[in-house]
Every structure is written in structure tokens, then in C-alpha cells.
Amino acid sequence: MKDPGQNKISLENRFEALRFFCAIGIAILLSFVIIILVSREPFTALRNLFLGPLSSMRRFGNVVELAITLTFSGLAVAVMFSANQFNMGAEGSFYAAGAVAAMTALGLPLPPVIHPLFAILLGGLTGAVICAIPALLKAKWGASELVSSLMLNYVFFYFTRYFCNTVFKDPDSGYVSTYLLPLTAKLPRIIGGTRIHLGLFIVIAVTLLTVIFIKRTRWGYALIQTGRSPGFAGYSGINTSWVLIYSQLLGGFIAGVGGSVEVLGMYDRFQWQNLPGYGFDGVIVAILARNRPAWVPVAAFLLSYIRIGADRMSTATDVTSEMIAIIQGIIIMLVAAQAFMSRQRQKMLIKEIRSHG
Amino acid sequence: MADIFHYIFAVDFAYSALRVTTPILFAAIASVVAERSGASNIALEGIMLFAALFGAIGSGLTGSLLWGFLAALGGGLVIALLLAYFGLFLKTDIILAGIALNTLATGGTVFLMFAIIGDKGSTTSLISRSFPRIDIPLIRSIPVLGPIISGQNTLTYLAFITVFLVWALLFKTRLGLRMRAVGENAEAAASVGISIKRTKFTALIISGLLAATGGAFLSMGYMSGFTRNMVSGRGFIALAAAAMGQLSPLPTLLASLVFGFFDALSNILAAMRIPDEFVKIIPYLATVAGLVIFSALQVWRLKGKRAEALKAQGKEEKSGA
Structure with a gap:
């Protein structure tokens, strides 16, 4: 039966x-x-869009590099949206955490392995704080988390950018950026011919931990129940305000780790002068994966593939990548x-x- | 410090505050209309972006202000229709649909701009038309107030008029009554024969047209031409303004003016020796602060009411016993 x-x-x-x-x-x-x-050259454009990422090892490497980033932000948003919270703070978290990681790398001389770990940890905590604020405002006073998180994105973006563009600014780099990040803090590349870095293992670990958290722990269960029906969850003894806050803390932490890993793995200097958009991409990834952490890497890979394809298309033809x-x-x-x-x-x-x- | 006050209490400052309030006010009123009928319009940002782009390109290509304005309305309407179609007919969560349409508009405007005029940054290569400023004969000569109120852009006046029009729409017409009925209790409204979908659809279209007018102001008044991402969060500031105004037109106007004030303040400080970052942070910080203070006040008021109600109930029970 x-x-x-x-x-x-x-x-x-x-x-x-x-x-x-x-x-x-x-x-x-x-x-x-x-x-x-x-x-005017539609077939070249289409070929580049759909096959461009496969045309060389380096480009396929680009797909994986971007997929690492998008998996972090996708996981972050999936966790936050699971609580039925439209928290868009992943964007600000990504930026601010990247900036904090870069500042930690530059400002604190630490031995090799500990250096990136500490920078990533600080970045993660930064992200957690940023995403928890809209949840706190919502839980305490009912302020719309969507609006407050979007506004706070700008606030934290400008705030952290100020320090990167003043205290840590390298006047000799030729463009607006921080000093060169020390080698002790950077994540090493792991596959020759690409820029794929150690972050690949970190993202796999974070994905597994998130899946286990959602599927196998009491807190994860409470999170899913609260997201489905807060009223019912409340009656069955779940402290929904607390769920709301720890889910956003966790989501923000993941976004923060993502921003830090991105900066330490991909760049020689911190040079973001605008919000990078990865947090908003996380929303796309989370929706594609229907908020299921296990599907996030797949969705991230899909989005990343099509993004790199679009970049190829826009360099090779007259169609811009924004079409995507x-x-x-x-x-x-x-x-x-x-x-x-x-x-x-x-x-x-x-x-x-x-x-x- | 004294300098700042010198600037703020100047006539120019009040004039520019009204000017920068305009797009926020249009979008905030747009949010009021949508929210009152129970359909959240989160896509304000995207609607304004599309309208701003279409207005600049439309008036630039035709050389006509009217055609430019119609193009702007049409551009905004595309997003509003997509929102209504997905949100109401395909039952996409309307907030997700709004978020999706905002990201669509951010890239979509750049894509369209490049496809039409071959530029990814702005439409400066086109000479687009702007709405004229209007000098109001009698008011102009009032001391202090005259130079503030007179000589504003046509759309600035229209924005303030719209506040009253929307108030009349919501509280003095059948359609407005239906919208509020659907917004407050959709099932009850349906039970007396009001079509929920049609009412929400109408509200979203009106909301879209209002926000589109705000977008048109950005590229055909505030500035002359479109630059990428020129809305820069105003659609969301407007959402906060509408929430602070408790979805009533007049209080929403006041809330919009508050945000306009901070926007103008940041414009003035930009001319002084204050780091760029701290200047640009002001409108966003003000929005968060405003939203929190207001939500908190509302919670306290509700608590007060509940306590009163409980007290009254207790008395009744006592007198009954």
C-alpha cells in the first residue's frame, strides 16, 4: 500500500x-x-548567449565564480524569505560585509589561515546585524521590513564606503580603491586557468549546513512552520518573534560571509563604488529555487550561466547584457x-x- | 553650522523642497490608491523608471511635450499592467511580482535606451522637452511665500492637485467606495456583487498612471533627460511616506513633504564640504527614522485603545453583576 x-x-x-x-x-x-x-546579428548573439560560457575554460570558470557568489546570496534570501519576511537586506549585507572584510584584511595583521577566517567571520556578523535590524523593527513596531531594509541598504552602503574611500584609500592606485589586500588574508585560487577560489568549498559547506538546519533541526522546523502560517505556529507554542529574528540573523550572516568571500577570493583591492546587486540577485535565485536551500546552488548556476552568456553576447554583438x-x-x-x-x-x-x- | 541654518531658512530652500517632493508625492499617492484597494504596488520604482525613460525618449524623438508625456504614461502603464496581470490573474504574490518588476525595470531601461539611442548611461544625445514652470500672477507678489509657491514646475502643481483629486476619488465616488470596500474586506465586498479583480485592476492602473507622472517629472522637469537608475529609491521612500500617512491623502502629503525636506537638505549639503557619503545617506536615514517613529506611535496608540476598551468592558461586567 x-x-x-x-x-x-x-x-x-x-x-x-x-x-x-x-x-x-x-x-x-x-x-x-x-x-x-x-x-542586426541575431544568430551570433543567440550563440554567444547560450553557448558563450562553454567556449573556454576561463569563461566556464567565470560561471562557477559567479555561481559561488549567487549561491551565498540565494541561500541568505531563501532563509529570510522562508520566514515570510520580504527582507531585502542581503544587498546591503553583501556590500558592507565585503567592506568590513577588506578593512579587517588591511587593518589587522594576522597569520595566514586565521586572517581570512577572522575577516569572513567579522563580515558575516556585519551581515547578520544589518539583516536583523529590519526584523527587529518589524517585530517590535510593525514597520514594513521591505521598506526599512531597502533604505538601510543605502545607509550601510554609504557608511562603509566612507571608510574604504578615506581611511583605507590608496592614493596611488590610479582609481578609487583601497590599498592592496595582503596575501595572508586572501583566499587562494584552486583551479588553474580560472579564478575559482577556496570559496567553492566554503559555499558547499554553507549550503550543506543550511539544508541540515532547515530539515533536521528544531529551529529550522519552527522557521518553516512560522513561514507557512504564523498564527498556527504561534498557537502550537512557537515563539514567532524569535523565529523572525534568528532567521534574519542567519540569512544576514550567510550574505555577509558571501560578501567577504567574494572580496577576499576575487579581488586584489576593495573597489566597489556602487551596490553590487548580488543581494537582489539572491532574490531571483531564492525564488527560482522556491526557497529550498538544496536547490539554491542549481538555480545559482543557471542564473550565473545565463549572466556570463549575456556578458559574452554584449561584448561580441550589439545586444547589451542588461537584456537579461x-x-x-x-x-x-x-x-x-x-x-x-x-x-x-x-x-x-x-x-x-x-x-x- | 550657522551656514546650514542660513541656507535652510532661505526662500530657495523651501522652493527646492517643494520641487524634490514632487516625484515622491506622486508615487506616495499612487501607493495610497493601490493599498486602499488591497493591492500593494511595490513596483512604483520600476514604473517611475520606465515612465522617465519613455518620457525622455518620446519627447526627444517627436519634439513634442504632449507625446513625451503620453509615452511616459504608456511606459509606466506597461509595468503596471504586468503587475496587475501577474498579481491578479496569474496569482503571483503581488509583492514578489513588484520586486521582480523593479529588477526588470532597472536593467530593462538600460537595455531599451541602448537599443533605441545607442547609449547606456543617459539620453543626453536627445534634446527632450520639459514641462514649463508657471508663474502665478497674484501669488507671485506675496512676500516670502510668493517666490516659494510661484514659478514651480507644472507637474509640481499637478501633484498637489492630485492629492485632492485622489481624496475625492476615494471618499466621494462610487469607485472609491468600492476600492475601500475591497481593500478592507474583499469577501464582504464580493458578497454584495463588487468584482474584486476588476476593482483591484482599476486601482493598480490608476496607481500606475500616478507613479508614471512622477517618473515623467524626473526626466521632463526635475532634470531634462533620463540617466540610468535616476529614480534611486524614491519609489520606496514613497511607500514609507504612504505608510506614515496611514494611506490617507492629506497626511501622506505631509509625510512626503518631510522626506522632500530631507532630500533638499542633502542637495544643499552636497555643495558644502561634507563627505559625499554622509550627504547621500540623509534621505534614506530620514526614511527609516520616520517609518520607525511612526510605526511605534501607532503601536502605542493601538495599545492605549485596547487598554481603554478592556477597562470599559470591565466596568460593564461589574455593573452587569
Whole structure:
């Protein structure tokens, strides 16, 4: 005898997979149409967009490098959104943590292995604080976390940039940046011919830990229940305010680790003069992965692949890489659309019932 | 320090505060309309971006202010329609849809700008039209107040008029009543035959057009032409203003003026010897502070009311016994 509940879950999963691929299919079609409309060399553009990342080891390396970053921000946002909080603080966390990690690298002379670890830890704590503030404001006074987190992104961005552009600024670098980050603090490259760095192992570890946290711990369970139905979770004895806060602390910590790893792994100096956008990319990744940590790396890889493809397309042809923003927007809305293909779902359900009836 | 006060109490400052309030006010009122009917319009930022771009390009290509303005409205409407379609018909969480549309607009405007005029940074290669400033004959000659109120951009006046129009729409028309009914209790509204979807759809379109007018002001008034990311968070500041105004038009106007004040302050400080970062931080910090103070006040007021209600209940029970 099969448990009927089991069947329902598998049907649900199958349907979600189907819908996901339909959304991707629509997005690919849409990019065809857009490129053919605006480009004078549409086929070169399309080839670069879809195959560009595979054209050399270095470019495929770029995909992996970006996927590391996007996995961090995707995990961060997935954890925060799981509590049904639209906290956009991952963006500010990413920047500020990167800046803090760079400042730690420059300002604290430490021995090799401890140096990056300490910088990443401080970066992670920075991120945790930044993402926890909107949650605190929400829990205590009901202030919209979406608005406050977006505003705080700018606040922390300008605040940390000030220190990087004054105290740690290298006047001789030829552009606005900090001094060279010391080698003791940097994460070593691990694959020749690419810039893939030790962060790859860190991100794998963080992903596993997040999956275990969500699936196997009491706090993770409380988080998921609170996200599904805060009222019910409250009645069943879960302290929902506390869930709200630790979930945002954890999400922010992951974003902060991501920002620090990015800076210590990829750059010689800290030189971000604008918000890098990785936190917002995390929202895209989390939605694609339907907030499931185990799927975040897959979604991050997909997004990263298409981003690097778009970069190739824009250097090789007359279509700019920003085109991808349109495609992303449509994919997110389709993947999150409950009524998208709901008739198909109904059909699958009926078929399932008949075959077991 | 004395210098700052010297600047703030000048007529120029009040004039520029009204000017920078304009786009925030349009967007905040747009949020009021949407939120009142129970459909959150988080895509204000994206709507304004699209409208600003389309306005600049439309007026630049046609050489006509009217066509430019219509293009701006059309551009904003594209985003508003997408929001309404996904949020209402495909049942995407409307906040997620709004977030998605904002990211779509951030890159999409750059993509379109490059596809149409071959520039990724701004539309300076086009000569776009701007809305004229209006000198109001009698008011102009009032001392102090005259130079502040008179000589503002057409759309600045329109923004203030819109506050009253939206108030009238919400509280004096059938459509407004329906919107509020759907916003307060959708099922009850549906039970008396009001179509929830149609009402929310209408509200989102009106909201989109209002925000689009704010976007048009940015590229056809505040500045002449579009630069990438020119909305820079104003759509979100407007959300805070609408929340602080408790979704009522007049208090929302006041909240918008407060944020306009800080925006103007940051513009003035930029001319002084204060690090760029600390100047730019001001409007955002003010928004967070405003949002928190206001939410806190509201919580305390609610607590007070609840305590009163409990007290009254206790008395009743006593007298009953």
C-alpha cells in the first residue's frame, strides 16, 4: 500500500518541475524574440548567449565564480524569505560585509589561515546585524521590513564606503580603491586557468549546513512552520518573534560571509563604488529555487550561466547584457505564479486519482 | 553650522523642497490608491523608471511635450499592467511580482535606451522637452511665500492637485467606495456583487498612471533627460511616506513633504564640504527614522485603545453583576 499523502507530494513536485521548465521555455522564447527584434546579428548573439560560457575554460570558470557568489546570496534570501519576511537586506549585507572584510584584511595583521577566517567571520556578523535590524523593527513596531531594509541598504552602503574611500584609500592606485589586500588574508585560487577560489568549498559547506538546519533541526522546523502560517505556529507554542529574528540573523550572516568571500577570493583591492546587486540577485535565485536551500546552488548556476552568456553576447554583438534583466523578471513572476498552468495541474491531479482509484 | 541654518531658512530652500517632493508625492499617492484597494504596488520604482525613460525618449524623438508625456504614461502603464496581470490573474504574490518588476525595470531601461539611442548611461544625445514652470500672477507678489509657491514646475502643481483629486476619488465616488470596500474586506465586498479583480485592476492602473507622472517629472522637469537608475529609491521612500500617512491623502502629503525636506537638505549639503557619503545617506536615514517613529506611535496608540476598551468592558461586567 502506498501512502496517499506521498503521492500527492510527488505529484506536486512533478508539477512544479514541469512549471519551472515551462517558465524557462517561455523565457528562452522571449529572449529569441527580443534579440531578433533589436539585433542586426541575431544568430551570433543567440550563440554567444547560450553557448558563450562553454567556449573556454576561463569563461566556464567565470560561471562557477559567479555561481559561488549567487549561491551565498540565494541561500541568505531563501532563509529570510522562508520566514515570510520580504527582507531585502542581503544587498546591503553583501556590500558592507565585503567592506568590513577588506578593512579587517588591511587593518589587522594576522597569520595566514586565521586572517581570512577572522575577516569572513567579522563580515558575516556585519551581515547578520544589518539583516536583523529590519526584523527587529518589524517585530517590535510593525514597520514594513521591505521598506526599512531597502533604505538601510543605502545607509550601510554609504557608511562603509566612507571608510574604504578615506581611511583605507590608496592614493596611488590610479582609481578609487583601497590599498592592496595582503596575501595572508586572501583566499587562494584552486583551479588553474580560472579564478575559482577556496570559496567553492566554503559555499558547499554553507549550503550543506543550511539544508541540515532547515530539515533536521528544531529551529529550522519552527522557521518553516512560522513561514507557512504564523498564527498556527504561534498557537502550537512557537515563539514567532524569535523565529523572525534568528532567521534574519542567519540569512544576514550567510550574505555577509558571501560578501567577504567574494572580496577576499576575487579581488586584489576593495573597489566597489556602487551596490553590487548580488543581494537582489539572491532574490531571483531564492525564488527560482522556491526557497529550498538544496536547490539554491542549481538555480545559482543557471542564473550565473545565463549572466556570463549575456556578458559574452554584449561584448561580441550589439545586444547589451542588461537584456537579461527582462528575462529574469518574467521568469521570477512565472515561477512564483500560483495560477500559471493551474489547469495542467488539475489534469495531472485527476489522472493521478483515476489511476489509483 | 550657522551656514546650514542660513541656507535652510532661505526662500530657495523651501522652493527646492517643494520641487524634490514632487516625484515622491506622486508615487506616495499612487501607493495610497493601490493599498486602499488591497493591492500593494511595490513596483512604483520600476514604473517611475520606465515612465522617465519613455518620457525622455518620446519627447526627444517627436519634439513634442504632449507625446513625451503620453509615452511616459504608456511606459509606466506597461509595468503596471504586468503587475496587475501577474498579481491578479496569474496569482503571483503581488509583492514578489513588484520586486521582480523593479529588477526588470532597472536593467530593462538600460537595455531599451541602448537599443533605441545607442547609449547606456543617459539620453543626453536627445534634446527632450520639459514641462514649463508657471508663474502665478497674484501669488507671485506675496512676500516670502510668493517666490516659494510661484514659478514651480507644472507637474509640481499637478501633484498637489492630485492629492485632492485622489481624496475625492476615494471618499466621494462610487469607485472609491468600492476600492475601500475591497481593500478592507474583499469577501464582504464580493458578497454584495463588487468584482474584486476588476476593482483591484482599476486601482493598480490608476496607481500606475500616478507613479508614471512622477517618473515623467524626473526626466521632463526635475532634470531634462533620463540617466540610468535616476529614480534611486524614491519609489520606496514613497511607500514609507504612504505608510506614515496611514494611506490617507492629506497626511501622506505631509509625510512626503518631510522626506522632500530631507532630500533638499542633502542637495544643499552636497555643495558644502561634507563627505559625499554622509550627504547621500540623509534621505534614506530620514526614511527609516520616520517609518520607525511612526510605526511605534501607532503601536502605542493601538495599545492605549485596547487598554481603554478592556477597562470599559470591565466596568460593564461589574455593573452587569
